[in-house]
Amino acid sequence: MKSQIARLKSKKVNTLMVFATPKFAIQSYSSARLLGWRPLVFVNVVASASNTMTIAALASSKRQTEGSISLAFLKDPINPRWVNDKAVKLFRTILKKYNGGEGLTDYYNVYGMSSAFTLVDALRHSGKNPNRASVMRAVTHLNERNNPFVLPGIVVKTTATNRF
Incomplete structure:
Protein backbone atom coordinates (compact mmCIF):
# COMPACT_ATOMS: atom_id res chain seq x y z
CA MET A 1 0.00 0.00 0.00
CA LYS A 2 2.76 2.42 0.95
CA SER A 3 4.44 2.14 -2.47
CA GLN A 4 1.16 2.88 -4.25
CA ILE A 5 0.52 5.92 -2.05
CA ALA A 6 4.13 7.08 -2.59
CA ARG A 7 3.69 6.79 -6.35
CA LEU A 8 0.54 8.92 -6.25
CA LYS A 9 2.24 11.56 -4.10
CA SER A 10 5.26 11.67 -6.45
CA LYS A 11 2.91 12.37 -9.39
CA LYS A 12 1.52 15.36 -7.45
CA VAL A 13 -1.96 13.83 -7.33
CA ASN A 14 -4.23 15.87 -5.07
CA THR A 15 -7.16 13.46 -4.71
CA LEU A 16 -7.16 9.92 -3.33
CA MET A 17 -10.05 7.56 -3.99
CA VAL A 18 -10.09 4.82 -1.35
CA PHE A 19 -12.32 1.99 -2.54
CA ALA A 20 -11.04 -0.65 -0.15
CA THR A 21 -11.91 -2.78 2.82
CA PRO A 22 -11.25 -1.23 6.24
CA LYS A 23 -7.77 -2.73 6.70
CA PHE A 24 -6.47 -1.27 3.45
CA ALA A 25 -8.26 2.04 3.95
CA ILE A 26 -6.54 2.41 7.33
CA GLN A 27 -3.22 1.56 5.68
CA SER A 28 -3.90 4.21 3.02
CA TYR A 29 -4.37 6.93 5.62
CA SER A 30 -1.36 5.76 7.61
CA SER A 31 0.88 5.59 4.52
CA ALA A 32 -0.20 9.06 3.39
CA ARG A 33 0.60 10.49 6.80
CA LEU A 34 4.04 8.84 6.93
CA LEU A 35 4.79 10.42 3.56
CA GLY A 36 3.48 13.83 4.64
CA TRP A 37 0.79 13.76 1.96
CA ARG A 38 -2.68 15.09 2.69
CA PRO A 39 -4.84 14.83 -0.44
CA LEU A 40 -8.60 15.23 -0.64
CA VAL A 41 -9.87 11.72 0.19
CA PHE A 42 -13.03 10.02 -1.04
CA VAL A 43 -13.71 6.81 0.86
CA ASN A 44 -16.25 4.11 0.04
CA VAL A 45 -19.07 3.12 2.37
CA VAL A 46 -17.32 -0.12 3.37
CA ALA A 47 -14.39 1.77 4.88
CA SER A 48 -16.17 4.94 5.99
CA ALA A 49 -17.91 3.49 9.03
CA SER A 50 -17.21 5.63 12.08
CA ASN A 51 -15.44 2.78 13.89
CA THR A 52 -13.09 2.28 10.92
CA MET A 53 -12.45 6.01 10.57
CA THR A 54 -11.66 6.20 14.30
CA ILE A 55 -9.01 3.51 13.88
CA ALA A 56 -7.70 5.25 10.75
CA ALA A 57 -7.33 8.48 12.74
CA LEU A 58 -5.46 6.63 15.49
CA ALA A 59 -3.21 4.91 12.93
CA SER A 60 -2.43 8.17 11.14
CA SER A 61 -3.82 11.31 12.76
CA LYS A 62 -7.16 12.97 13.22
CA ARG A 63 -6.01 15.70 10.85
CA GLN A 64 -5.26 13.08 8.18
CA THR A 65 -8.83 11.73 8.20
CA GLU A 66 -10.65 15.04 8.69
CA GLY A 67 -12.32 16.27 5.55
CA SER A 68 -12.68 12.82 4.01
CA ILE A 69 -15.76 12.55 1.85
CA SER A 70 -17.79 9.38 2.06
CA LEU A 71 -21.01 7.78 0.98
CA ALA A 72 -23.33 6.70 3.76
CA PHE A 73 -26.85 5.37 3.51
CA LEU A 74 -27.41 3.84 6.95
CA LYS A 75 -28.01 5.30 10.39
CA ASP A 76 -24.75 5.15 12.34
CA PRO A 77 -25.42 3.84 15.86
CA ILE A 78 -22.75 6.07 17.43
CA ASN A 79 -23.93 9.28 15.79
Whole structure:
Protein backbone atom coordinates (compact mmCIF):
# COMPACT_ATOMS: atom_id res chain seq x y z
CA MET A 1 0.00 0.00 0.00
CA LYS A 2 2.76 2.42 0.95
CA SER A 3 4.44 2.14 -2.47
CA GLN A 4 1.16 2.88 -4.25
CA ILE A 5 0.52 5.92 -2.05
CA ALA A 6 4.13 7.08 -2.59
CA ARG A 7 3.69 6.79 -6.35
CA LEU A 8 0.54 8.92 -6.25
CA LYS A 9 2.24 11.56 -4.10
CA SER A 10 5.26 11.67 -6.45
CA LYS A 11 2.91 12.37 -9.39
CA LYS A 12 1.52 15.36 -7.45
CA VAL A 13 -1.96 13.83 -7.33
CA ASN A 14 -4.23 15.87 -5.07
CA THR A 15 -7.16 13.46 -4.71
CA LEU A 16 -7.16 9.92 -3.33
CA MET A 17 -10.05 7.56 -3.99
CA VAL A 18 -10.09 4.82 -1.35
CA PHE A 19 -12.32 1.99 -2.54
CA ALA A 20 -11.04 -0.65 -0.15
CA THR A 21 -11.91 -2.78 2.82
CA PRO A 22 -11.25 -1.23 6.24
CA LYS A 23 -7.77 -2.73 6.70
CA PHE A 24 -6.47 -1.27 3.45
CA ALA A 25 -8.26 2.04 3.95
CA ILE A 26 -6.54 2.41 7.33
CA GLN A 27 -3.22 1.56 5.68
CA SER A 28 -3.90 4.21 3.02
CA TYR A 29 -4.37 6.93 5.62
CA SER A 30 -1.36 5.76 7.61
CA SER A 31 0.88 5.59 4.52
CA ALA A 32 -0.20 9.06 3.39
CA ARG A 33 0.60 10.49 6.80
CA LEU A 34 4.04 8.84 6.93
CA LEU A 35 4.79 10.42 3.56
CA GLY A 36 3.48 13.83 4.64
CA TRP A 37 0.79 13.76 1.96
CA ARG A 38 -2.68 15.09 2.69
CA PRO A 39 -4.84 14.83 -0.44
CA LEU A 40 -8.60 15.23 -0.64
CA VAL A 41 -9.87 11.72 0.19
CA PHE A 42 -13.03 10.02 -1.04
CA VAL A 43 -13.71 6.81 0.86
CA ASN A 44 -16.25 4.11 0.04
CA VAL A 45 -19.07 3.12 2.37
CA VAL A 46 -17.32 -0.12 3.37
CA ALA A 47 -14.39 1.77 4.88
CA SER A 48 -16.17 4.94 5.99
CA ALA A 49 -17.91 3.49 9.03
CA SER A 50 -17.21 5.63 12.08
CA ASN A 51 -15.44 2.78 13.89
CA THR A 52 -13.09 2.28 10.92
CA MET A 53 -12.45 6.01 10.57
CA THR A 54 -11.66 6.20 14.30
CA ILE A 55 -9.01 3.51 13.88
CA ALA A 56 -7.70 5.25 10.75
CA ALA A 57 -7.33 8.48 12.74
CA LEU A 58 -5.46 6.63 15.49
CA ALA A 59 -3.21 4.91 12.93
CA SER A 60 -2.43 8.17 11.14
CA SER A 61 -3.82 11.31 12.76
CA LYS A 62 -7.16 12.97 13.22
CA ARG A 63 -6.01 15.70 10.85
CA GLN A 64 -5.26 13.08 8.18
CA THR A 65 -8.83 11.73 8.20
CA GLU A 66 -10.65 15.04 8.69
CA GLY A 67 -12.32 16.27 5.55
CA SER A 68 -12.68 12.82 4.01
CA ILE A 69 -15.76 12.55 1.85
CA SER A 70 -17.79 9.38 2.06
CA LEU A 71 -21.01 7.78 0.98
CA ALA A 72 -23.33 6.70 3.76
CA PHE A 73 -26.85 5.37 3.51
CA LEU A 74 -27.41 3.84 6.95
CA LYS A 75 -28.01 5.30 10.39
CA ASP A 76 -24.75 5.15 12.34
CA PRO A 77 -25.42 3.84 15.86
CA ILE A 78 -22.75 6.07 17.43
CA ASN A 79 -23.93 9.28 15.79
CA PRO A 80 -25.66 11.37 18.51
CA ARG A 81 -28.28 12.40 15.94
CA TRP A 82 -29.80 8.90 16.05
CA VAL A 83 -29.58 8.23 19.81
CA ASN A 84 -33.38 8.44 20.24
CA ASP A 85 -34.30 7.07 16.81
CA LYS A 86 -36.77 4.13 16.88
CA ALA A 87 -34.71 2.04 14.45
CA VAL A 88 -31.46 2.57 16.35
CA LYS A 89 -33.26 1.66 19.59
CA LEU A 90 -34.61 -1.47 17.87
CA PHE A 91 -31.08 -2.26 16.63
CA ARG A 92 -29.73 -2.01 20.19
CA THR A 93 -32.58 -4.10 21.61
CA ILE A 94 -31.99 -6.89 19.08
CA LEU A 95 -28.23 -6.92 19.66
CA LYS A 96 -28.68 -6.97 23.42
CA LYS A 97 -31.10 -9.88 23.16
CA TYR A 98 -29.34 -12.01 20.55
CA ASN A 99 -25.71 -10.90 20.72
CA GLY A 100 -25.22 -10.21 24.41
CA GLY A 101 -24.94 -6.49 23.74
CA GLU A 102 -21.82 -6.92 21.61
CA GLY A 103 -21.40 -4.75 18.52
CA LEU A 104 -23.74 -1.96 19.61
CA THR A 105 -21.51 0.64 17.96
CA ASP A 106 -20.70 -1.39 14.86
CA TYR A 107 -21.98 0.14 11.64
CA TYR A 108 -21.65 -3.23 9.92
CA ASN A 109 -24.24 -4.72 12.27
CA VAL A 110 -26.65 -1.98 11.15
CA TYR A 111 -25.87 -2.99 7.57
CA GLY A 112 -26.74 -6.59 8.47
CA MET A 113 -30.05 -5.58 10.01
CA SER A 114 -30.87 -3.38 7.06
CA SER A 115 -30.17 -6.28 4.70
CA ALA A 116 -32.23 -8.65 6.86
CA PHE A 117 -35.13 -6.18 6.80
CA THR A 118 -34.99 -6.08 2.99
CA LEU A 119 -34.81 -9.88 2.77
CA VAL A 120 -37.88 -10.28 4.99
CA ASP A 121 -39.67 -7.60 2.96
CA ALA A 122 -38.87 -9.47 -0.25
CA LEU A 123 -40.09 -12.76 1.23
CA ARG A 124 -43.35 -11.09 2.30
CA HIS A 125 -43.84 -9.96 -1.29
CA SER A 126 -43.10 -13.46 -2.60
CA GLY A 127 -46.59 -14.77 -1.96
CA LYS A 128 -48.17 -17.26 0.39
CA ASN A 129 -46.00 -20.14 -0.84
CA PRO A 130 -42.71 -18.61 -1.99
CA ASN A 131 -40.78 -20.38 -4.71
CA ARG A 132 -37.71 -19.43 -6.73
CA ALA A 133 -39.70 -17.54 -9.36
CA SER A 134 -41.78 -15.57 -6.84
CA VAL A 135 -38.73 -14.65 -4.75
CA MET A 136 -36.84 -13.52 -7.87
CA ARG A 137 -39.85 -11.46 -8.93
CA ALA A 138 -40.00 -9.86 -5.47
CA VAL A 139 -36.28 -9.05 -5.25
CA THR A 140 -36.23 -7.58 -8.76
CA HIS A 141 -39.20 -5.32 -8.03
CA LEU A 142 -38.30 -3.78 -4.68
CA ASN A 143 -39.57 -0.31 -3.90
CA GLU A 144 -38.86 -0.26 -0.19
CA ARG A 145 -39.51 3.10 1.41
CA ASN A 146 -39.91 1.81 4.95
CA ASN A 147 -36.54 0.28 5.85
CA PRO A 148 -35.99 1.90 9.25
CA PHE A 149 -32.22 1.41 9.21
CA VAL A 150 -31.50 3.53 6.13
CA LEU A 151 -31.25 7.31 6.22
CA PRO A 152 -34.47 9.28 5.68
CA GLY A 153 -35.34 9.64 2.01
CA ILE A 154 -33.38 6.56 0.91
CA VAL A 155 -35.41 4.08 -1.14
CA VAL A 156 -34.25 0.50 -1.70
CA LYS A 157 -35.36 0.02 -5.30
CA THR A 158 -34.61 -2.69 -7.85
CA THR A 159 -35.94 -3.57 -11.28
CA ALA A 160 -35.52 -6.56 -13.54
CA THR A 161 -32.73 -4.71 -15.36
CA ASN A 162 -31.23 -2.85 -12.37
CA ARG A 163 -30.67 -5.25 -9.52
CA PHE A 164 -28.13 -3.21 -7.58
